[in-house]
Amino acid sequence: GAGVSQSPSNKVTEKGKDVELRCDPISGHTALYWYRQSLGQGLEFLIYFQGNSAPDKSGLPSDRFSAERTGGSVSTLTIQRTQQEDSAVYLCASSLEAFYGYTFGSGTRLTVV
């Protein structure tokens, strides 16, 4: 596609439920990143995928968070047993190479009630 597509744009879930967030990167972009941004805060790196290499999971805040990327394209970020502190905007970005910067999707606003 022309840009990075994320869905859903908004998600309200009850505490303890699992959620899945989807990211469809720009066609041909081999690198895909997940960040989250809490209200008034900076961007927190979560995980990144590069081609067929093992993902860098160093930013995942707990084992409730996981992500996969199928076929080198679409990625899904899963949060199990959601907590209120998981409420944030989850941003996906893709790039040919991070050296040249990357393009963000419009984000998924997650609210845990």
Next chain:
Amino acid sequence: QKEVEQNSGPLSVPEGAIASLNCTYSDRGSQSFFWYRQYSGKSPELIMSIYSNGDKEDGRFTAQLNKASQYVSLLIRDSQPSDSATYLCAVGANSGNTPLVFGKGTRLSVIA
């Protein structure tokens, strides 16, 4: 721990003035530098990239890089109310796809 520091602001400038946004970074090996603009409720948008010491101009925007001082800045000339946003500084490694490290951003308010 690689860090990118920015003054959180808000930085208020009158319409038509020059806005100057600053950023320092801790990793001396950094080679790629970016400015992203983020409007309230929107995602970050890449507006400038710079890789070499000196100035890079694009329209009303000028990015400045001083690797010896580990300092990056963004100048916005003839500031407009539509420039009011949070500006994020991001720093990357010399190659590959190591994730960019972002500052927390500086909020700019251009007063008409």
